[in-house]
Amino acid sequence: MAEVLVLVDAVDGKVKKPTLELLTAARQLGEPGAVVIGAPGTADAVSDQLAEFGAAKVYVAESDEIAAYPVAPKAEALAAVVEQASPAAVLLASSGENKEIAARLALKIGGGLLYDAVGLDADGNVTQQIFGAAIEVTAKSSNGTPVITLRPNSFAPEPSTGAAEKVEVSVTLSDAAKAAKITDSVVEEKGSRPQLSDASVVVSGGRGIGKADNFSIIEKLADSLGAAVGASRAVVDAGWVPHTMQVGQTGVTVSPQLYVAVGISGAIQHRAGMQTSKTIVAINKDAEAPIFELADFGVVGDLFEVAPQLTDEITKRKG
Known part of the structure; x- marks a missing residue:
């Protein structure tokens, strides 16, 4: 069965709901493989959750260096996983950062890029809504590995036990990926309401x-x-x-x-x-x-x- 990669979004050791939706959607195309990119220890904190929602493998690209730079290193790390796994598709949640990662990744691997999908079928067709969601279209990548971002709440998360086999991925960042560095981080104060x-x-x-x-x-x-x-x-x-x-x-x-x-x-x-x-x-x-x-x-x-x-x-x- 073909593998489908899912970029994991996690906060404070907890996988975000859109990632669980992606793992569910990925099962329509093949066998889900989760990709964890970030600081050391990130994958260990979320592996059990990823296994609960069907991740057969968990690709781990962790280093302090990756965590020190925005966006570009994540695209390079994800490209390294694609080269190693040869997946049928790569899925990301539709967010501002992930859309930039998706665009960079599609360029690196020569794959088709499909944004803001609200549906996905076993043949790789995605449903999108355009012109202010007045028109619904069906699209499919015709070149390379498709890179697809899905809108949150497009799929209901459904548990499905996976092995979550840990696979280490070595990533050497290019100088271009380190052109912009994170100098400070401010944690936004959040109330009890959902995002x-x-x-x-x-x-x-x-x-x-x-x-x-x-x-x-x-x-x-x-x-x-x-x-x-x-x-x-x-x-x-x-x-x-x-x-x-x-x-x-x-x-x-x-x-x-x-x-x-x-x-x-x-x-x-x-x-x-x-x-x-x-x-x-x-x-x-x-x-x-x-x-x-x-x-x-x-x-x-x-x-x-x-x-x-x-x-x-x-x-x-x-x-």
Whole structure:
């Protein structure tokens, strides 16, 4: 059976959910092989998780030198693994850093590059959504080893026992890969809410909330659902929340199981970032708002009445 490589994303010794989704997706093409690139000890901390989700092998490219530089060394290390394993494909989660790694890798190995896939089949065909997700297309690499990035939440993680055999990979970094060095790292303070980009439930607020102080309504509803919090571009531009919370074409692209849009009209810029969500719920007092064209469930009403009632009802049912 052909091997399919998956680049592992891990934080604090825990594999991120999009990587588990990739391991699940990889089984449609062949036998999953996980690639761990980073500081010494990274692979040991995550091997059990990778085995639980079907990784037959764990390729380990670790060194303090690799960890000291951004992006370029990871692409060189991944290229070394590709040369050693001759895989049928390489899968990465769609993130800003991973897309750059994917582009560098495709150039190095002469493979086709496919971004932001939302589906994948056994023949290597990928499903993508273009023009603001208004059109769905099927694409396939016609040259070399395909390098594919998949959007988070496109596949449900499914456990499948793998041997997780450890394979050491020796990597000698080029001078070009060391042209930019990490001089300092700042750990972002995070609350208890899920990360927006890979959350399974997202609640977003729009211009309809009226002012920054009212955004707490969105946060309370999100917390009742255990959801990440997002916002429309209008809210970000008004300075009510930081840009990191913006969902849309120029913000974060999300694809959760449930997306709740509160007070969002549904401009194309916003829709491009969320319309691949599995189930969409919209709350808006304007019955003609474009968001209702996308919504699976819509509530025409005042968000200041509907959202708190919804929060209370969810809290009661959870209790």
